[in-house]
Amino acid sequence: MPRSSFGGSVSGPKVDVAIDLGNPFLNVIVDGFLKIGTVAVTRAAAEDAYFTVKSGKFSGHKFEDTLKKMCKEGAYWGTVAGVYAGMEYGVERIRGTRDWKNAMIGGALTGLTISAASKNNGDRIVIDAITGGAIATAADFLNYLT
Known part of the structure; x- marks a missing residue:
């Protein structure tokens, strides 16, 4: 239990x-x-x-x-x-490694999910997925600097 x-x-x-x-x-x-x-x-x-x-x-x-x-x-x-934390954690578990690629994939999946749930069109969903991946990757790289 x-x-x-x-x-x-x-x-x-x-x-x-x-x-x-x-x-x-x-x-x-x-x-x-x-x-x-x-x-x-x-x-x-x-x-x-x-x-x-x-x-x-x-x-x-x-x-x-x-x-x-x-x-x-x-x-x-x-x-x-x-959603992002869950996606990144899930990607890490699936890939079996901990690196910046998890942030990128998790961010892209989060952007895609949130955008699709907001009923955006196909182009907007792709742009939001790219943006989510880029922001998450940049944040992960900045985390290594501190």
Whole structure:
């Protein structure tokens, strides 16, 4: 029977939360969703806070709109990240090696999947797949530099 556990650690400005769902594939997906979803929520909140302070007007309606935007952005970008993390992990398991090609293939598959789910046409899906592969490969290369 699968076990679930929750753990976390804080050191300096980095916060890392680990959720163990009993399956490494699911763990990778949920981790990607939570990390990038949190970034998207924070960005949406900061953006709306800036415009609220700039305008000097605050209302309950504006606050409600901000919460909706935070949820929408967090869910969208968290889903994209979860799909990418799962694709890259799956490609790594299938290929049996860990290298930049996993990021490229995972990014391309993610771009293709998200684009197709958005009901884009054939050319747009191909362009999104190429873009996803290029961004994921560039991010992987930049990761090696740090």
